[in-house]
Amino acid sequence: MVDDKEVPENTEGQPAAGQAEEGPAEPDLTEVAPRYQYIPGIYLTPRVQEIPKYEKAAIQLAVGSDWVSMGAMMFLLVMTFLDVIMRALFKMPFSGTYDWTRYLMVLIATFGMPICTMNDEHVSIDILVRRFPERLQKALSWMCYGIVAFVLVIYITQGWAQGAFNATIGQTSIGVPWPTYPFYYFIAIGFACMLGIVCVKIVNLARGVK
16 A cells, blocks of 8 residues: 655745746846847847848948947047157157047047947937837937937038038148048048938838837
8 A cells, every 4th residue: 555645835936746947037128128239349230030221231331430430539549648658758749639639539429429329329218208108209209310310411511511611721720730621521421320320210210110
């Protein structure tokens, strides 16, 4: 005669007898995770399986502009470091450091904005906007992207026109006789890259892509 053994009662947090032990449930990140996964200076890859060709082109544009921004930053860091060494040890500071710093800072910011816009890393108040109804969120997105696109068009046209004007009159910087018009062209190009990203965001907004 087989004695019936008492099965211990299932305590909280322990699986019952014969039941497979399950691991913790993975959180659903589809609503909070960004559409892209970005490693600075290496790649910007979409989290979804398939994306349109125009969006792939925008990704390449954003990554390319980010390389320009990082190159300008590295050049600025090295130049500043060497200028401090030459000034402190040899009493021979570089000429034109102020002008280089002024122009490179603008290039760093201008060419760094497209990647922030593409990956939705620009300044926004998500904790407030997420509480709004979906229709209101979409209306705000339309308004913001429309204003940004309008302002960027003005920046691009004015920057290019100012560069052409400086090239005509032969304007140079204050410290050293460098022409200033190439930097205005670079600024216009950087804003044009950002405008391309904003246009992609507008198209995705119209298609209902988050």
